Amino acid sequence: MSIVLLCATPRGLVVLRRLRELCPADDLTVCSFREEPWEPPYLEEIRRFSEAHGARFFETKNVSSPKAAEIWQNPIDLVLMVHWRYLVSFPLLRAVRRASVVFHDSLLPAYRGFSPTVWALVNGETRGGVSLIYVAEEVDAGDIIDQWETPLRLEETIADVLPRITEGYVQLLERNLALLWEGRAPRRSQDHSRATYTCKRTPEDNRIVWSEPTSVIWNCIRAVTRPYTGAYTWFEGKRLTVWSAQPLPTPRRYAGRIPGRVVEVRPGEGIWVLTGDGVILLRRVQLEGGPDACAADLIKSITVRLG
CATH class of the missing domain: 3.10.25.10 (Formyl transferase, C-terminal domain)
Known part of the structure; x- marks a missing residue:
C-alpha cells in the first residue's frame, strides 16, 4: 500500500508513529510544515521519525504546487490528513486509488474550520470528539466514516482534553485503516443544515x-x-x-x-x-x-x- 500522510502538531506525530506500527513495510510519504511562532514545534520531530523509519519526508505547506509534484508522481492508495490546515488540490486527492480522508477534532457537522477543540472550550461545550471523513471540495463537509466522542467537563483545561482527543485520532485510525484499504469503510452524509463554523484564532x-x-x-x-x-x-x-x-x-x-x-x-x-x-x-x-x-x-x- 502506498500512503501519503499530511500531518502536523503532536497529534500528527502520534498518528505517524501508530501508522508506521500498523504498516511497517508499506510505502509512506510524510509532509509537514513549520509551525507558527507561538505554537509548540513538532516539525523536526516528525521529520526525524519519518526519515528514521523509511518514509520519504517533505517540508511544505503547499502540496499542490509544481515544486511538490514529486509527492504525487507515483500511484497513491491512501491519503490521510491530520491537522493539515492548507488547501490541497481536489483533483489530486480525487485521483487517489482508495480514499483521501481527514481527521478533524469535532463531532461534525459542528465546528467546521479552525481550532475546533479550543473553540468548544471557549463556548462551554459539554461534549467533543473526532470525526474521520472523506475529503470533499468544501472544507470539513465530506461524508463521515466514523466518529469518536468524549465529554468536556467545565473544570477541565485544554491540557486535560488534548490527550483524549489524540487518543481519539489513534482509535479512529486503528478502527478504519483496514476498512479503507479494503474499500469497505462506511460513508454517511453530514446534515449540512446543522453545520457550524469557526474562524482562525491568534x-x-x-x-x-x-x-x-x-x-x-x-x-x-x-x-x-x-x-x-x-x-x-x-x-x-x-x-x-x-x-x-x-x-x-x-x-x-x-x-x-x-x-x-x-x-x-x-x-x-x-x-x-x-x-x-x-x-x-x-x-x-x-x-x-x-x-x-x-x-x-x-x-x-x-x-x-x-x-
Missing part, C-alpha cells in the same frame, strides 16, 4: 474582557492555557498572561463593582478579581518578560485594576 484574540461574565472569562482562560499562549490582560502597562484560575462558586455579592479590580490578595493562593457578574481567582500568572509566579506574589494591592 494570540491577540485571547485578551480577557473583565466585563464579561465569570463563565466566559474562565472558558477563555482554560481554552488557551498551556500548551498554547494563554489568555492575557494588562498590568502596569505590560502583558500579564493568566495560566491558571478558578471561578469562585459562591462569591460575595458586590453592589459596587468595577470589572478587573483586585478585591482580595491571598498569599500562596492568588488574587480575587471582579468580573461582570462575579469573582474569579487568578492562581498562576506571568508578567511579560518575567517568570511564571503565584498571582499574589506579583500583585499585592486591592487598588490594582487589570485590563
